[in-house]
Amino acid sequence: MKGLRTLCIGLVCILAFAGGLQAKTLKLAMDADPVSLDPQVQLSGGMLQYSHMVFDPLIRWTQDMTFEPRLAKSWERLDPTTVRFHLRKGVTFHSGNPFTAEDVVWTLERLKRSQDFKGLFEPFAGAKAVDKHTVDLITKEPYPLLLNMATYIFPMDSEFYTGTDAEGKAKDAIVKTGYSFANTHESGTGKYMVTQRQQGVRVVFEEYENYWDTDSPGNIDKIVLTPIKKDATRVAALLSGDVDFIMPVPPQDYARISRTDGIKLVTLPGSRIITFQLNQKRRPEFENRKVRQAIVHAVNNAGIAQKIMTGKATAAGQQAPEGYLGYVEELTPRYDLQKAKELMAEAGYADGFECSMIAPNNRYVNDEKIAEAVVSMLGKIGITVNLKTMPKAQYWDQFDAQVADIQMIGWHPDTEDSANYTEFLLMCPNKETGYGQYNSGNYCNPKVDELIKQCQSETDREKRAQMLKEVERILYKDAAFVPLHWQHLSWAGTEDLRIKPIVNVMNFPYFGDLVME
């Protein structure tokens, strides 16, 4: 009996070992798994990470924020509204269908129907197939961000998604809350095919044997993705060797992971800005520029980045981080308590006043702690703040209803472009156009609006940069909002993974290029 058991265990070990020799499997844990297999059903970080594994975009961002070819080999601007893309030949979808210009046209049409993507693709008139491997992307007006948007075009297999399924429903339907063919089937051109999926439990990706990118050094044949929502459990899984790679990494565990042998931490400065908005409609005090400036001067954001974020954040004086078009070097954080008190006195509020604040407690890194720190900092200039924090599931409704005088919001531009921050956070709120959708400070400056509208159709990079910089300067002078910091992004994995080359500030690791030694 005992001999038999030993034999069995021995066999299992041999089998496991033999399997290990053949295939390199990455056990990956993220805080969430893709909500669907349909890349156009929801615009979220998790879905884009998935899209980069199973589909390929026309072009994609590199680590230094330039574009590199993927399904498009090259591209050139034909006229102010048209860019021509030359597509890679010999690419096939997972279904075996060949990839052609028609698929790009079909994909863009579907994007313009998708609830989440239609806003981003509003400037586009459509795509035109010139021949099998050439496609023109055409915008309604001259549009400077056409290439930025091309990183969101992940061509789908038009043949595979056309027609009706067994239930007689259209295969190309975009359904958010129920069954659809596209939610449960995929056919992309990406390196990985989804071979098994239990939603919320695990997704198994296996290499597509006819993948076109044979130059990539990536050598992972199989990825097992497990969503682990709880930070502590995710870190424990990495420390105990149950998984090889985790994202995101909670800041309180940075030190521990760096200390542990066989595991390494990789961080990159990110572009998600964390801010507080001062509601000028609710509080007459906030209409006074001096009060707003006092508040900005009272908030020691460098201290918060150092202490609360353990140095894994960059204190900000403006919206866009370095590397963005609108970044102005001299707009630095300006903590100065003495000056803040003077400004309060000049504004006639030497005794301060009382106001309310809300912040989420599970949306941004250490959001609740940051809010508490700011409350105590404002206390030093006589502003008594009543803080209420809540989970993100409830937060956004409260935010929209503007239930408090000071509200926290973080923002990362889908377009990777400076203008996007202002469009959503600081332009005059307008239900018709959708501008200022998250402007709960009700800051409204016609000059800023005009500059942003102008730069939307300015294709001259230099001119556009000047406008965006001008906007940042105005916002700085006006103390339109309270900037805190840009969150860093973090990943951690075992020593044998070359993580650094595949990560980027968008937080879409290119797992297809991951090398396991």
Place this chain on the structure above:
Amino acid sequence: MFAFILRRILQAVLVMFVISVIGFAIKHNVGDPVRQITGISVSETEREALRDELGLNDPVYIQFGRFLADAVHGDLGTSFFYKKPATQVILSKAPATIELVVVSALIIVGLSVPLGIFAAIRPRHIFSRVVMGASIVGVSIPVFLTAIMGIYLFSIQLGWLPSFGRGATLNLWGWHTGFLTLDGWLHLILPSLSLSSIMLPLFIRLIRSEMMEVLETEYIKYAWAKGLNAYRIWFVHAFKNTLLPVITVGGVQLGITIAFTILTETVFQWQGLGFLFMEAVERSDTSLLVAYLMFVGLVMVVVNTVVDIIYGMVNPTVRITGAA
């Protein structure tokens, strides 16, 4: 018996109805599901259109009426996140929780009965004192702390046991079981020990005190006087009467255990109902939330019914059918 079962069914329906009302009342405070299923940059008009489509803009009583009409047909709505009928999602997650609770229950029964009896028979024995002391400590440590300490010690430091999940499961006619693989059992150890840690001390103390009380009774003294075998007195005569209150408490505790699975499952990422519930709250997956509450209500009613029936078997003097 028939009348009893019928009454229980009616009771179950009433309980489910009340739960659905409460579920609906809290549903609107959990958050906005539309927020969870759209990207942050989606315009307000698009969101409004989606709310209309999902019927979230209708008055609450209309939504509730629609929900009841569907519920009568066994349709508890569609989970936004899983994009499947909520009942289907719950049934697919139930095996994980049932297996966890069953193993924990076995651990509790397997340990508390012998330990409790021993502590009752030999109250002054050093071992009894250690057990009783340990049980005080056990009762006062919260379950998630036990779980985290377990992970720290056995997964991170020693590397003996996996830290999360269910491991390899086999599909038996739709029931994904972890009982048939070594990996599945390894994954079960820490969660089931954590879960049983909260109930085990309670049962040890309960069995001990009941047993001590029974051992003082006249009929046991008579049995000693008759010169019966000590083991027969302890395990047949005394233990049988010890069981009555234990079963009653056990039934109630089983319900509480289901509540405790929420903590245990969250810490261990154990893909069962408790974990599902937490996730549903975080994602404002409101249909799933209400469905879960109703399911748990049903389980409670069923468990209590079964406990009543067993009670009748153990103690014939309790006649459940006779009560009008």
